[in-house]
Amino acid sequence: MLEGIEHVALAVSDLDVAIRHHREVWGLEVARRERVEDQGIEEATLPLGAAALQLIAPTSPASTVARFLERRGEGLHHVAYEVADVRAALERLRALGVALVDEEPRRGGGGDLVAFVHPRGNHGLLVELVQRSGDPSA
Amino acid sequence: MLEGIEHVALAVSDLDVAIRHHREVWGLEVARRERVEDQGIEEATLPLGAAALQLIAPTSPASTVARFLERRGEGLHHVAYEVADVRAALERLRALGVALVDEEPRRGGGGDLVAFVHPRGNHGLLVELVQRSGDPSA
Numbered sequence: 200m201l202e203g204i205e206h207v208a209l210a211v212s213d214l215d216v217a218i219r220h221h222r223e224v225w226g227l228e229v230a231r232r233e234r235v236e237d238q239g240i241e242e243a244t245l246p247l248g249a250a251a252l253q254l255i256a257p258t259s260p261a262s263t264v265a266r267f268l269e270r271r272g273e274g275l276h277h278v279a280y281e282v283a284d285v286r287a288a289l290e291r292l293r294a295l296g297v298a299l300v301d302e303e304p305r306r307g308g309g310g311d312l313v314a315f316v317h318p319r320g321n322h323g324l325l326v327e328l329v330q331r332s333g334d335p336s337a
Numbered sequence: 338m339l340e341g342i343e344h345v346a347l348a349v350s351d352l353d354v355a356i357r358h359h360r361e362v363w364g365l366e367v368a369r370r371e372r373v374e375d376q377g378i379e380e381a382t383l384p385l386g387a388a389a390l391q392l393i394a395p396t397s398p399a400s401t402v403a404r405f406l407e408r409r410g411e412g413l414h415h416v417a418y419e420v421a422d423v424r425a426a427l428e429r430l431r432a433l434g435v436a437l438v439d440e441e442p443r444r445g446g447g448g449d450l451v452a453f454v455h456p457r458g459n460h461g462l463l464v465e466l467v468q469r470s471g472d473p474s475a
Binding site: 200201202203204207209210211217220223224225226227247248249250252254271272273274275276277278280281292295297318321322323324 | 433
């Protein structure tokens with residue numbers, strides 16, 4: 200069902216500061232930077248081997264990432280699993296009774312088709328399913 | 338400096354329950370299961386593409402993972418970056434003034450040489466550096 204880890208997302212307060220830190224300390228560079236308005240965030244994608252580290256910062260105090268930062272401070276936010284077919288994955292999860300955040304896929308960063316799975320009932324892990332936009336079944 | 342994401346670790350209360358969940362829901366299988374006594378944990382490694390999901394559960398109430406679970410509940414615990422040479426990586430981080438948990442590498446699961454970098458000063462992200470035991474420079 201899962202092709203691999205597409206990215207790991209770190210919630211940060213200031214995107215520029217976090218980008219500079221990851222360049223200077225870890226030698227990671229930004230491949231893509233983009234605002235995702237319906238999530239109320241700006242994200243920077245830093246390739247890391249076959250996957251990526253994604254830095255996400257709130258652009259609105261109402262976004263779930265802003266609330267995450269208030270509650271917990273900066274830290275790991277979610278893991279994205281790559282799937283070939285996000286609709287089929289949601290269907291399977293629904294049949295298993297797994298709690299979903301998104302009942303239908305939506306457009307994420309880079310035009311990928313994405314859907315979030317609720318951490319409740321998944322051992323506290325917020326999962327983003329990602330079907331890459333280059334996928335022929337998209 | 339970094340070769341890729343080696344694994345993402347999820348702290349869980351009951352390893353057997355979490356393994357069953359990840360098999361049934363995500364189709365992931367355990368490739369290795371082992372107690373790491375000096376961390377006070379038992380870990381299960383579930384390959385996931387080029388990386389792995391690692392489930393970690395405390396074997397002692399004094400372990401840092403037990404304290405993590407008490408404070409935050411189940412959830413993402415750390416990310417492991419693969420490096421070719423963990424000693425060289427620690428040297429570089431020390432020169433940059435990055436706070437380390439381990440000043441010297443130690444043996445982790447699977448005999449890998451590992452060292453943890455403190456989340457303080459790394460945007461709240463606990464990083465494990467992993468030099469795989471099969472690496473010729475080990």
